[in-house]
Amino acid sequence: MLVLGLLIASCTKDKTDYEAERDDSVVEHVDFKEAATIDSNGYSIRIEALNGTFYKGYNPIRLKVTGGGANGNANVSAATFLPIKLSSTGSETSCPHQHHLSYQPEDAYFSGYCVFTEATTNAGVWELQISFAIDGKMITARQAISVQPQTNKNLNMTTFTGSDNEQYIIALIAPQKPTVSENELLAGIYKFNKASEPTDNPLAAAYVPVTGYTLQLDPRMPEPSMGNHSSPNNKDLVQDAAGHYRGVVNYTMTGNWTLNFIMQNNNGQIVKGTVVPDDFTPGVMGVKSELHIDILF
Structure with a gap:
């Protein structure tokens, strides 16, 4: 009862105006719209993304190819998707993505994903390289695109180096x-592929999804007015059949939340993350795990 009383009191003193901060104009995007079109060799390659925009972070994508025939339909047997970031010095890097796209016959499109690690800036621009096979011939096209900052903090991401000296991304x-x-709660976990074998295009395998890891979850409200309190009924993130990491986060009120993680590899060893103290700390900023993602809703 004492703790509950302190919590109620702390939540009424110097409380952040979360309603103003979280901006109710943020909407859930569910419709795929054209984000880029590339014309090559008589074919039109249409790349679709949610809201018709590529954002920093995780992006589901769809690809459609038309043209080259009397009825406008192209008989594409396979398609690949390669995001390329060019630095101001001309060097090329990539990011986590699905290179060989999956065909969805019911709607006649190819599907995949891309985790853009940065928004487009003067110091770094993004291009897409699309290849598709048709009538035994491979056609490749490449075009610059724009990647926007992610304004929805519920879709934040983090990059870090683990205790195994590997580079990781959680999106x-x-x-x-x-x-x-x-x-x-759904997330993707990817690792820089230092051991990838040389190929015609090593950027295609620059990152790989990690397999069999666990993300222990401890959500907190770190603001001084909230005392870094947590919530019940949360579930750690484990890998599902699609390769994503799935768990449950219980948000008991709107506001600033921190998703504190401890990431374990498939041998149960801690790769990154620290335990967050259970102390109720009204008046001071709450302690966060060394591996965390801040969100706001």
Whole structure:
């Protein structure tokens, strides 16, 4: 009862105006729209993304190829997707992505994803290289695109080096717009592929999804007015059949939350993350794990 009383008191003193901060104009994007079109060899390659925009972080994508025939339909047997970031010095890097796209016959498109690690800037621009096979011939096209900053903090990401000296990326996928309830939390975890074998295009295998890891989850409200309190009924993130990491986060109120993680590899060894103290700390900023992602809703 004492702790509850302190919590109520702390939540009423010097409380952040979360309603103003979280900006209710942020909406959940569910519709795929054209984000880029590339014309090559008589074919039109249409790349679609949610809201018709490429954002920093995780992006599901769809690809459609038309042209080259009397009815406008192209008989494409396979397609690849390669995001390339060019620095101001001309060097090329890539990011986590699905290189060989999956065909969805019911709607006649190829599907995949891309985790853009940075927004487009003067110091670094993004291009897409698309290749597709048609009638035994491979056609490749490349074009610059624009990647926008991610304004939805519920889709934040983090990059870090683990205790195994490997470079990792964790990208939040869902929910786009959480509710005050138990929310299914979905994330992708990727590792820089230092051991990739030389290929015609090594950028295609620059990052790989990690397999069999666990993300221990401890969500907190770190603001001084919130005392770094947590919530019940959260579930750690484990890998699902699609390769994503799935768990449950229980948001008991709107505001600033920190998703504190401890990441374990498939041998149960801690790769990154620290335990967050259980102390209720009204009046001071809450301690965060060395591996965390801040969100706001």
